[in-house]
Amino acid sequence: MSGPAIRVDQLGKTYLVPEREGGLRAAVTALFRRRTRAVDAVRGISFGIEAGEVVGFLGPNGAGKTTTLKMLSGLLHPSAGAAEVFGYTPWQRDRNYLGRMTLIMGQRSQLQWDIPVVDSYRLNKAIFQISDADFAARLGELTELLELSELLRKPARNLSLGERMKCEFAGSLLHRPQVLFLDEPTIGLDVAMQRRIRSFVAEYNARTGACVILTSHYMADVEALCKRVIVIHHGELLFDGPLTELVRAFAPDKTITVELVAGAIATQAEVLALAGQRLPGVAVQPTETGWQVRLPSDHTAAVAGRLLAGLEVADLTIEEEPIEAVIEKVFAVEAGGHDQAGAHDQSGGRR
Ligand SMILES: Nc1ncnc2c1ncn2[C@@H]1O[C@H](COP(=O)(O)OP(=O)(O)OP(=O)(O)O)[C@@H](O)[C@H]1O
Numbered sequence: 001m002s003g004p005a006i007r008v009d010q011l012g013k014t015y016l017v018p019e020r021e022g023g024l025r026a027a028v029t030a031l032f033r034r035r036t037r038a039v040d041a042v043r044g045i046s047f048g049i050e051a052g053e054v055v056g057f058l059g060p061n062g063a064g065k066t067t068t069l070k071m072l073s074g075l076l077h078p079s080a081g082a083a084e085v086f087g088y089t090p091w092q093r094d095r096n097y098l099g100r101m102t103l104i105m106g107q108r109s110q111l112q113w114d115i116p117v118v119d120s121y122r123l124n125k126a127i128f129q130i131s132d133a134d135f136a137a138r139l140g141e142l143t144e145l146l147e148l149s150e151l152l153r154k155p156a157r158n159l160s161l162g163e164r165m166k167c168e169f170a171g172s173l174l175h176r177p178q179v180l181f182l183d184e185p186t187i188g189l190d191v192a193m194q195r196r197i198r199s200f201v202a203e204y205n206a207r208t209g210a211c212v213i214l215t216s217h218y219m220a221d222v223e224a225l226c227k228r229v230i231v232i233h234h235g236e237l238l239f240d241g242p243l244t245e246l247v248r249a250f251a252p253d254k255t256i257t258v259e260l261v262a263g264a265i266a267t268q269a270e271v272l273a274l275a276g277q278r279l280p281g282v283a284v285q286p287t288e289t290g291w292q293v294r295l296p297s298d299h300t301a302a303v304a305g306r307l308l309a310g311l312e313v314a315d316l317t318i319e320e321e322p323i324e325a326v327i328e329k330v331f332a333v334e335a336g337g338h339d340q341a342g343a344h345d346q347s348g349g350r351r
Contacts, residue, residue, distance in 0.1 A: 059215075
């Protein structure tokens with residue numbers, strides 16, 4: 001393989017946002033003296049993604065995820081840095097590049113609102129110059145995988161959100177893109193439909209070897225699909241690596257809950273002694289039916305073994321911190337002490 005499929009090097013985007021006070025006077029002044037504010041949405045991020053990888057792109061609201069995906073799909077020019085996807089510079093909008101990628105946004109429909117879904121697909125067929133045979137075969141496959149047969153003849157405006165999202169996916173994949181930028185593809189969907197979309201993305205990735213960058217606020221999407229995550233905050237890259245490593249770094253503890261058999265008694269000192277009094281970070285607290293021990297993950301197996309051997313145990317469970325809580329901790333990390341959204345004044349420019 002000749003290097004990564006996606007290569008991003010110090011990519012940055014600064015938006016210039018017009019700004020003025022409210023009121024008539026300010027409106028008139030703004031005609032002559034325009035104030036703008038620069039918003040550094042993305043501040044020099046770099047990463048590479050191999051063909052076939054599925055990567056979760058995480059960050060709180062306003063972190064710069066959508067801006068990055070828009071640059072990589074060629075909708076926006078960057079203010080700094082470089083990117084290549086399969087050797088193409090996305091914002092040059094080379095026809096061949098557009099035929100190899102797709103951007104699916106949960107918040108925005110790419111289907112024509114008033115015409116049957118299948119007619120929107122025919123439009124895509126013409127745009128991407130898909131042969132009749134390929135179109136028929138791919139539509140057949142996607143219709144089966146996503147159970148679309150009842151939906152294709154309806155106009156998009158008559159579909160439920162979940163039905164529309166399934167149709168969006170099919171329409172965006174008819175040209176067999178090799179890279180998928182998915183921006184909140186499951187937003188607002190019920191849990192069953194989220195699962196459906198998730199398994200479809202996994203299936204498409206397995207069948208075609210396409211690489212996928214996915215943003216989602218639903219951690220279940222990320223856990224199910226992405227071994228690797230890239231975390232950005234205030235436009236800067238905070239973490240790039242395996243999801244398991246992120247969890248280990250930010251959730252180093254596990255909780256063992258021991259339920260004692262009815263009538264059995266264990267004192268706090270006894271439980272603490274079994275858990276390992278000298279172990280740093282061990283905390284013990286009672287529950288209604290036994291004890292809860294919080295401890296560094298590395299020691300979980302040994303401590304669970306000692307608790308089972310030393311206490312009259314009816315049940316023992318080991319819990320990790322939920323991934324949502326881990327990600328919240330990651331976001332809480334101060335990214336270099338920047339102002340929220342990285343805004344700075346650019347006032348005084350004359351028209
Ligand atoms: N067209 C625009 N003009 C000016 N500022 C913008 C524009 N689009 C985004 N921004 C600003 O850039 C920053 C990053 O926005 P972006 O939409 O990329 O974040 P995000 O990580 O996708 O957030 P979310 O999770 O809320 O979708 C925000 O501060 C946002 O207000």
